Amino acid sequence: RACAPLLAFLRAPGVQLHCDLSRCASPLADDGIARCAAVLARDASLRSLDVSHNAVGALGARELGRVLITQGLLHTLTIADNRLDCEALGELARALLRAATDAGASALTALDLSFNHIEAEGAASLAAALRARPRGGLRTLVLSGNRIGPVGAEALASALRADVSLQTLRLRACHIGDTGAAGLGAALLVNRALAELDLGANGISAAGLEALLGLRPASASASGLGLGSGEGSGLGPGFGPGLGLGPASAASRSEASNEEDDGLPTPGLLPPPGQGLALDRLFLRANVLLDSGLRTLARYMACNGFPKLRSLDLGQNGAGAGGLAAMLRALVCSEVTECLLDGPAVEGKLALSAACALLRSQTPLRTLVLPLAPSAAAFKSQLDFKSQLGSNLGADCLNSGSSNGVTDPGPPDALGKLARALEGNTTLTSLELEHFQSRLHPGFNRDFNWDLNSR
Numbered sequence: 001r002a003c004a005p006l007l008a009f010l011r012a013p014g015v016q017l018h019c020d021l022s023r024c025a026s027p028l029a030d031d032g033i034a035r036c037a038a039v040l041a042r043d044a045s046l047r048s049l050d051v052s053h054n055a056v057g058a059l060g061a062r063e064l065g066r067v068l069i070t071q072g073l074l075h076t077l078t079i080a081d082n083r084l085d086c087e088a089l090g091e092l093a094r095a096l097l098r099a100a101t102d103a104g105a106s107a108l109t110a111l112d113l114s115f116n117h118i119e120a121e122g123a124a125s126l127a128a129a130l131r132a133r134p135r136g137g138l139r140t141l142v143l144s145g146n147r148i149g150p151v152g153a154e155a156l157a158s159a160l161r162a163d164v165s166l167q168t169l170r171l172r173a174c175h176i177g178d179t180g181a182a183g184l185g186a187a188l189l190v191n192r193a194l195a196e197l198d199l200g201a202n203g204i205s206a207a208g209l210e211a212l213l214g215l216r217p218a219s220a221s222a223s224g225l226g227l228g229s230g231e232g233s234g235l236g237p238g239f240g241p242g243l244g245l246g247p248a249s250a251a252s253r254s255e256a257s258n259e260e261d262d263g264l265p266t267p268g269l270l271p272p273p274g275q276g277l278a279l280d281r282l283f284l285r286a287n288v289l290l291d292s293g294l295r296t297l298a299r300y301m302a303c304n305g306f307p308k309l310r311s312l313d314l315g316q317n318g319a320g321a322g323g324l325a326a327m328l329r330a331l332v333c334s335e336v337t338e339c340l341l342d343g344p345a346v347e348g349k350l351a352l353s354a355a356c357a358l359l360r361s362q363t364p365l366r367t368l369v370l371p372l373a374p375s376a377a378a379f380k381s382q383l384d385f386k387s388q389l390g391s392n393l394g395a396d397c398l399n400s401g402s403s404n405g406v407t408d409p410g411p412p413d414a415l416g417k418l419a420r421a422l423e424g425n426t427t428l429t430s431l432e433l434e435h436f437q438s439r440l441h442p443g444f445n446r447d448f449n450w451d452l453n454s455r
Contacts, residue, residue: 010045018048022078027053033060037067048076052112061088065095069108072099078112080142089113089122093129096138107137114170115145123152130159130166137165144172144198153180157187160194170198172283178208185212192278200285200313206293209284213277213300276304281311285340289314294323298330310335315342315369321351324371328354331365338367345373345435352414359421359428366429373435374414 009015019040021028028036033056040046049068054060056079068074069092084092092111099107113126123143130138148156153176160166174180181204188194204212289297294314300306314327324346331339355370415436422428 015045016047017043017045018050018076019046020050021054022050022052024054027055028060029055030057030059030063034063037063041067041071041073044073046073049074050078052078052080052082054082056082056084056088058085058087058091062091062095065092069095070098072107074108076110076112077108079116080112081115084113084116084118084122086119086122086125088116089118090125093125096126096129097132107133109137110140111138112140112142113146114142118143118146118148118152120149120152120155122146123148124155127155127159130156131162138163139165140168141166142168142170143174144170146174148174148176150176150179150183152176154183157183160184160187160191164191164193166191166194168196169194170196171202172198172285173201176202176204178203178205178211181208182211185214188212188277188279189214194278195280195308196283197279197281198283200283200287202287204284204287204289206289206296208287209289209293209296213296213305215296215300276300276307278308279306280308282306282309283311283313284317285313286316289317289319289323291320291323293317294319295326298323298326301330301334306334308335311338312336313340315340317343319343319346319371321346321348324351325354328358332358332361332363335364337364339365340367340369341371342369342432342434343371346371347373347414352417356417356421359418359425359431362425362427364427366427368428368430369432369434371435372414372418372433 010017021036028051033051033054036051040049046068049064051060051064056064060082061079061084064077064079069077092113096108123146126141130141143156146152148171153171153174156169156171160169171180176184176199180202181199184197184199188197199212287293294317297314301309319327319341324341327339327341328351351372355372358365358368415433418431418433422431
């Protein structure tokens with residue numbers, strides 16, 4: 001009796017259900033997934049299914065495809081962190097093709113296959129299914145955490161040239177390197193439907209970025225991207241775990257970091273007329289773009305190369321003051337509403353001046369993350385101030401706020417300039433300066449609490 005109202009609701013017309021099997025006490029494995037698929041197939045209201053973390057292999061993928069995808073029951077299918085390999089991808093690809101041949105079937109719109117054992121062959125099978133059904137309805141494809149490499153990226157690029165329905169493609173940590181970026185860049189010049197592209201943690205260098213933006217001919221990519229030195233392997237030079245930066249990158253990070261950059265377009269680095277990328281969201285976090293890559297992207301944006309871009313993630317790319325300043329100047333004339341530029345600490349007037357100019361301008365920017373840090377001189381003046389207070393007044397007076405004639409240097413000079421620049425800003429809602437708190441003495445956090453948002 002207690003369940004009767006719930007059952008009546010679930011059987012009512014128009015109800016759409018989401019089934020989450022990702023939190024089972026123990027993995028369902030292929031046999032359990034096959035039984036679940038058989039039961040779920042009886043419910044015509046099922047629209048979304050999540051079977052992540054269940055050790056699903058080729059047999060489970062075949063049953064999910066045969067029972068649920070082919071019959072057009074699902075709109076969203078998540079099979080993340082399982083044991084899907086090339087054979088399993090072949091089963092899913094065949095199911096997608098069979099579903100496309102049934103005029104009455106509801107096409108799958110979102111497929112998440114992240115963190116499996118998919119390599120280039122599996123990506124090629126999936127790409128073939130996408131090419132065969134260019135208007136099949138798949139709008140989101142997630143392959144992050146799979147080692148598809150540049151060959152798999154090229155296969156997906158060939159599908160993008162024909163597929164006009166895919167809107168989101170996430171390939172984070174897929175080892176595609178500069179060569180894979182070049183293949184995708186050539187496809188993006190043709191495909192105008194893709195809105196979100198995530199290529200984070202793929203070892204993409206500044207040369208690979210040029211190819212992605214269509215500034216370097218795809219036919220010349222293999223010879224021009226330094227494949228002989230390992231850049232096209234998907235790791236790039238000096239590519240290390242976590243940040244995508246190794247010793248080689250740390251040395252290169254100072255490349256022209258203190259040189260003034262006028263931020264103007266450079267001949268040969270302009271988007272073809274009317275062929276700027278149609279992306280709305282671009283994520284290139286944890287690659288090896290360095291200063292040169294950020295400058296290239298800034299010049300491309302200055303030429304209206306991204307007329308629709310609203311969200312940009314360039315964090316952890318080893319950029320110095322020069323590249324950061326160029327990007328901040330480009331944001332002044334853009335329509336970007338969210339930009340993440342976190343990374344190694346950046347000091348000096350070049351980047352600080354560009355940041356203040358951006359904050360004073362009335363741009364649509366609402367979220368900004370910067371790697372700016374207080375200068376060593378400001379840091380030392382605060383240490384000296386605390387040390388003098390401690391020696392003259394003792395610990396009790398130190399915490400009481402009384403200075404007894406000792407001059408308080410106030411907040412770091414950079415922080416004060418940023419606060420003044422924010423006074424007339426009416427659009428920014430979130431500003432993160434990740435290196436200020438870590439660079440200040442722990443004892444200062446209570447006494448020098450400068451809240452930029454309230455200011």
